[in-house]
Amino acid sequence: MTSRPPAHLPFSTLIRDATKAQHTRAEGSTFMSDMLSGRLGVEAFTRYTEQLWFVYRALEEAAVRLDGDPVAGPFLRRELFRLPSLERDLDHLHGSGAWRGTLTPLAATESYAERIAQVASDWPGGYVAHHYTRYLGDLSGGQVVRGTAEKNWGFAHKGDGVRFYVFEDIPNPAAFKRGYRELLDSVPADDEEKWRIAGECGRAFSLNTAVFEELAAPAPAGG
C-alpha cells in the first residue's frame, strides 16, 4: 500500500516518499536478489529482458499517441526510449532476430502492459506514474543491475546485452533526473490528482513486483 504523504512536499518528493517501502521490496525481491547475486544464470537475465520488452513496447507505443498531451507530453523525451536498445540486447542474447515472434509475456507482464495501455488511452496522469516508475528507476538502480550483469555474465562494458541500461543520449544522468523532477514538480494537476498519480506509482511498483514473483516461480512441469 502506498501511504498518503504530506501535501506540502514537492510532487517529486511526494511520490518518491510514497513508494519508498515498495522500492525496498522490489529491490529485495527473491528474483532480483538471486539474479544479482549470481545464483541465477544468464538465462534468468534473458527471461527478465524478454519481459521488459513487452513493458517498454506498451510504454513507447503509447508515447507516440500522447505526444503533445499537456500532462504526459513533456515527459516523452526521445533520449529515454529503450525499445531499440532492448531489441539489440535480445538480438545478442538469442542470436540476431531469432527471438522475434517467439516471445511470450508472463501473465503478470500482460497485466502490467495492459494497465499501461489503459492509462495511456484514458488518463495521462496515470501514464506519467508508469513513466516515472520505470525510466527514473532505469536511470538510477538500473546502473547497479548493468554493472552486476557485466560482472556476472561477461557482457562488454555498456555493450550488447546491457544496452537497455545505457542511455547514450543522456551524458549526465544526475542532471537529467533533476530536470525530470522539475517536470514532475510542475505537472498541471491539483492535489487530489497528484494523490491519484502517487497511488498509480504504487500500482506500477506492485505490477513490477508481480513480474519478479512470476519470474522466480519454478517453470511448470513438462514445459
Ligand code: HEM
Ligand atoms: C536491484 C534493484 C534495484 C536497485 C539496486 C535500485 C536502486 C536504486 C537507487 C540507488 C536509487 C536512488 C537513485 C538516486 O537517489 O538518484 C533508485 C531510485 C529509483 N528506483 Fe530503484 N533500484 C532497484 C530496483 C527498482 C525497481 C524494480 C523499480 C521499479 C520498477 C525502481 C524504481 C526506482 C525509481 C522510480 C527511482 C527514483 C526515485 C526518485 O528519486 O524519485 N527501482 N533505485
